[in-house]
Amino acid sequence: MNKYLLNGLYALFAILIILAFAFKLFQPIKVLPRMQLAPAFNLTDQNDARLTSEELRGKFVLYNFTYVNCPAPCYNLNKTMQEVQSRLSEAQLGDIQVEFITISFDPDRDSPTVLRTYADSIGSDTKQWRFATNTNKALLKTIIGSGFETYYEDKGEGKFAFDPSFVLVDGWGIVRAEYRYHAEVSDADRIIRHLSVLAEEVRNSTGTAKLAYEAAHLFLCYAP
């Protein structure tokens, strides 16, 4: 074999390895998977105002699903929401806005007034964190069950069975992360990390970099 060809081959291999390792070590591009489209919805919030999926376009939205009368010991989802809210600066979002939405699956009891009282009681910043529901129960089940693929079940007498879960949706209305069960890393930590990964993608994926990001999607370079 030609000596130059051989040296060329060595060089090619060496470059490939260095590239692969550089890519791995510095992790220049990480993305979140595009899981599915978030459902379109039309809810009523704690101020009796309309909350639609349309108006959330362009913002990152973190959803969770619960109900006000959840008896103790109830999954403490609010704590995670609050922790993420208070640590948002860590995610370095720049001018990207984040909304927090808690959807109640108990419209019979969780009227806007009840939701407002609830929001006040846990001391949430209701500009950023909204509580909403829809009195049409069938529609609600479609939104949360089929749309967000999250389980809840009416057990009667105002009691519900549900799994504690969060869903992160990006500005294009695509579900990018689900937090369905306690992983080794706390939910809040992962949500913060994922928000910053998403923000980076939104900021950087323009022009040629967009191709790199598409490649990252293709090769499943998912952030843990």
Add this chain to the structure above:
Amino acid sequence: MAKKEHENNDEFRPNGTIAILVIFVITTILIWGTIYMILISRGSTI
């Protein structure tokens, strides 16, 4: 045919080998195909 500088295996025509290998390939495709069809018939996983 001009005399070659080196001895070579060109003069030997292993026709039996080809026959055996063709049988092998057909068997492979049949068996592999059967298992593949089982997979397909059981539907998607995502």
Add this chain to the structure above:
Amino acid sequence: MKQYQLSTGEKKFIGSHLLVAILALSVGSLFGPLQAFEHAGWDIYPYIKPLIKSYYQGLTVHGVLNALVWTTFFIMGFLTFNVMFGLKRPLKNPTLNKVGFWLMVVGVVAAAIPILANQATVLFTFYPPLKANWAFYLGLTLVVVGSWVEGWGLFMTYFAWRKENPKELTPFIAFASLVTALLWQICTIGVATEILTMLLPWSLGLIAGVDPQLARTYFWFTGHPLVYFWILPAYISWYAMLPKQAGNGKMFSDSLARLSFWIFLVLSTPLGFHHQYVDPGIPPVWKFIHSMLTFSVFFPSMMTAFTVIASLEHAGRKNGGKGTFAWIGKLNWSDPSVAAQLLAGILFFFGGIGGLANASYNVNLVLHNTAFIPGHFHLTVATAVTLSFMGISYWLLPYLTGKKLWMPKLAVAQAWIWFVGMIIFSNAMHVLGLLGAPRRVPLGLAPYVPPEWNSRLFQVGVGGAILFVSGACYLTVMLMTALSKETVKEEVEVPVAESMQDLALTPVWLDRWAPWIYGALALIVLVYGPVLFDLIKNIALTSPGFRVW
């Protein structure tokens, strides 16, 4: 022309490998039929309870002794023989090879004690968090390290030969043996890392937990090339020895034979994920890449099939064989070594097909961990490899001891019995797997076995019984040969086929080592690096040990 001769001491050294190998095979094979009988509903384990506590302990003995000890010792002995005989020179540093051999022996003993004491019933894959006694892990480490040391001895011998013969083409059997030894050096890094960084400290109580997903990844880094470490010595014999034995045939294509060994070296390690297609912790894209590489490594096996069959056809035609298929009958079927290897080769076709199906990414969903898998590897390691090794030993033992082979007719019959028994056994296992029967389960007792499986389970038992008879015949022939007083009149000839192609035509780059080694390492880093990096970075030593047997 007189062949190169090994000294008595060298023959003894090779012979001691053979001795340990056959001892391991004889103990390990005792338990194979017991598993098969259990499937058929004749459970013998309750009767041997004082000795062997359970089906799984028996399965561990069977797997470790047959798949790891028998193969490794036979192969190291055979490779050492090939290097010396092929290069026509003694080992550069025989002491080093002896040290390696004894390390392996000590390792086997260290691992055997906890296995026999039911302290290591973890099967030969020893997946944590099943936690064996530390001596088991230490023993395995010593076996691996011993085989490394023996490998270094072979490489030193090659370097010395190369110094003396700077321009010469490495003789094929030495070349192929060195590639096999090198493959082993590269691939065992995985299991060595697994044991030294996780399992050994964990079993000694130095760390509290292990990461099972990472451990599996290390294991299968070694686990698949291990298969090639088993099969390549059989390939050496099929390529370069069998044509000669079968009828003074010549090796069809020297250069393609060498090329296929290089492809095996480069491609057989970076595809271990095809054993982990259904592991939850590995991204599908990498599994897919490994599956494509697995398809690529099937390619040199196809080349091997062509070259070997064409060489045999050459032998058959030399013996007066005519027609498309009639030459097959003209091969020296009465030579037990030939019969064993030809039959091994025939069943390897089906082993190859099964392997291709296993390796086909999502097709694995149908087959993963079903009885199809043991059905498959009883065609590969337990027939293509084991039966070939038996065939090799039918000339190697007389060569080493100077004794005449005892009852060659029984030896021929042994090969045929094995062939028939294995067809019955493995066909039943393959079908059971497709029907959904799991592997590693005492199916005779399993509560979910539907009646449709019963006829196949019975066939498994029948096949096992026939294989047991064959194994017994083999051991009898070996033992009687070793004990016999009848010596051979002349030196036993080592069968090495000439190349049909002028060796001057073999390209230079097929005898250069560096590019291939760099290529192999680069490919490993490329396709294993990113996943291992992630797994190690996110390592979670959260699994304490369990002893649930």
Add this chain to the structure above:
Amino acid sequence: MSAQPMHIHPYERNWMVFSAVMLVLFATAVSVAAFGMGIQVPAPEQRVDPRIVATDPNSPWSNPGLREVSPGKYDAYILAHAIPVWEYLPKEITVPAGSSVSFYVTSSDVQHGFKIQDTNANFMVIPGQVSKLTIKFNKPGTYNYICTEYCGSGHGIMYGAIIVTP
């Protein structure tokens, strides 16, 4: 040794081309099934701590079982364990025909396997990892799920059943 290009017998060259074509065909068939028909192998889910996964009240495996997400769509959280006994929790699941069930399976001790007979669900269950696949059950009947990886003495008796009602 020669510096010329390698000599290959024409028969053998044809055979090499032919086997390469066959392998490419197989690879294509596999890709079509994987990316076209959605017959995929498990992908990494989130990692869990096997020491607490069965006891932590926030973990769905502390209350394993079937959840109806929306009509005809289910999540099944299944726990495999060898301690105290070899079993899956729950041991039995009932769904109507036509349901699509997402299985989330994990282990609280050693490695297990999970294979639902007559379906494409067949995967490893590894402590610390969650294995997920989604299977649609069209035909009524009983589908056993069995353990396919050695997990100790009781490995052979470890199984459960999915009952698909018409």
